[in-house]
Amino acid sequence: MTGVDLPAQSAQILVVDDERLLRLMLNHAMQKDGYQLLEVSSGEECLFVCQQKLPAMVLLDAMLPGMDGFTCCAKLKQIFGEQCPPVLMITSLDDQSSVDRAFEVGAIDYVTKPIHWAVLRQRVRRILQATWTLAELRQKMERERLLMQQLEAANQELCRLVSIDSMTQLANRRCFDEFLQQEWHRMLREQAPLSLILLDIDFFKAYNDTYGHQSGDECLKKVASVISQAIKRPADLAARYGGEEFAIVLPNTPTEGAIHIARAIQTEVKALAIDHSGSTVSNRVTISCGTASITPRIELFLDQLIAKADQALYRAKLAGRDRIAVYNETLMTPIPDT
Incomplete structure (x- = not known):
């Protein structure tokens, strides 16, 4: 009317x-x-x-x-x-x-x-x-304002859903790629270290074969929750990298900081005490971690950081799994579980 x-x-x-x-x-x-x-x-x-x-x-x-x-x-x-x-x-x-x-x-x-x-x-x-x-x-005008608020909330939720892995509720691979690119350029401007942790659940295929894919999904969720709780700073990002592999981006973080977080995650995953009879290193679920820390420079490329973290993860697995291997610009060494 x-x-x-x-x-x-x-x-x-x-x-x-x-x-x-x-x-x-x-x-x-x-x-x-x-x-x-x-x-x-x-x-x-x-x-x-x-x-x-x-x-x-x-x-x-x-x-x-x-x-x-x-x-x-x-x-x-x-x-x-x-x-x-x-x-x-x-x-x-x-x-x-x-x-x-x-x-x-x-x-x-x-x-x-x-x-x-x-x-x-x-x-x-x-x-x-x-x-x-x-x-x-x-x-x-008030109805339109409320509608705009609802639309904005819906857009934010859509953006969140597009950026989130539905199973683990961590960032997905697309979000990881965009965030890492953004932080590489930011650390290049600030000349500050950028660290990357790649981690795998040890013998996860054997876990799925032994306990079934539903139990495997639950295991992924529990490990993802540990990773999420270990990331304290708003500037950091935890993501599902693919399958049973996870990635953690740590801007303005040197090697020691990345090792500290990797150790904390390793410890908390063990504390979950998830049975894993298919593992050859433990009767519980464990993880292997590879960390890389680089201060970006003009002559370096972002792919090098990912490649070095991947190399470190491979070294951790090669050294027996259930451990952390570290790459930085001066060393590459596996760190056994302590």
Whole structure:
């Protein structure tokens, strides 16, 4: 229902005038258009009534005993702000300063005494229609704002889903590739070390063959949870690299920091105590880790960091699994479990 279609019967108008005869005449004029009328004789009564229930509009006499109409209008604006009903000032003063003052205190329009009733009725109708239209517009804008919020939330969730591996809830390979590229360039600018950990669940094919793929999926989820909890900084990223292999990107982290995190993950995975009778290194699930740390330089390439971490992981497996092997720009060595 639009503002122009809103029934007049739903509009309640408050008449504020100390002259009883004028109130009766206003009542009669407004009722011709079907408005509901309330009458008070002072500014104080006007404020009291409005605090109980706001009318659709206030017809306010400027010259009232006690609190005059100008003061009353200003207080209405102060109390109700944007919710304040439109005020049509009725005044016997026709000088420019009084008109200016009426608008300054917040009146939306004015009529002078003696009242031209046809003009008054038209102005009331126009003001109410404008008020209803504005209210409808605000409601529409609020609905659109809420819709935009919902759309933004949906877009964020979509972006999250596109970036997340559904099984492990870690970042997926696509997200990993984009993040590592971004951090390589950032560390190149800052000339700070970038570390990468690649880790595998030892003998995971044998685990699936022994316990079934459903148990294998549960094992992946538990190991992923350990990895996620080991990553403390918002700047770091843990991802499912592929199959049973995971990757951890550690910006601004030297070799020692990467080893510390790899050890913590290794320890916590063992603490899960997941049976693995198909393993030749332990009767529990274990992991092998390869870490690489490089300070990016113009002459180096991102693929070299990945290749070195992969080489380190291969060395860890070659050295017997259930251990960490480390590559940095000066060494490549396996670190046995301690």
